[in-house]
Amino acid sequence: MDNQNISDLIEEYIKEILVEKDKIEIKRAEIASQFSCVPSQINYVIKTRFTVAQGYNVESKRGGGGYIRIKKITLNHHGDILTELENVVGNKLTQHDATAILQQLYNYDIINKREGALLHSLMSSEILQADFREKEDMIRANMIKIIIERLRYEEKE
Template structure:
């Protein structure tokens, strides 16, 4: 455990709870106390590791009775999530964020292993190979949006 930082440990803890339930509700301060860290560390873990592109929906309520609700999305039974992913992609997306979406699609059985590799090959930096990073992110977003739209319409 020496090589793991506190963010990794908190992430694994939350994922282990999510493995047993489709969603969890936590109090930021209680989890922070449990791991002897500041509550902002919990925010950081949730903001960076429990994102839509990683297959999670997060809802929070601030205040004394506040909570953070984390739910693992099931893209097969809730295709509206694909619409949210399309909205997330928007007009521009980085290679890293696009790869996270591909991983989520694979984990939710919307892409086979081979298909995920093909999509990754189509959107990676070395394939697009443009000198303008903004244009590259724009083209990547168009490709990802098109794929997500096709997946959204495939089951209808």
């Protein structure tokens, strides 16, 4: 096996499948059985070698009917702006600051007016209704981070 470790072999196998298809669904247990390894080894390979930065979006569902769905993606051209906005977020974000970030996303044509309005609605204190302001600000920061991460790529059709 010309000096490759099991992680390299699993990665290579998955990437070979992705050459033929832009989206695949695999079962952790089946791949682990095929490579005579534990399912956590599959998790490790997916987590470290199939990231957004490497051009992949990964969704997973655990349990008996669980799967790992891997899609090829293309990073968009707004990467620098999104990185700057993400750096501003931190662990907490007030409603006012969230609105400012959404406004910047709109100003740079990353989101349209309707998307901005919908996202603004979701950032409101009325929707989040956390017990403490600090918890609400943490939830809002996490939401904005997830939105920015999703805006980094465009899925291939």
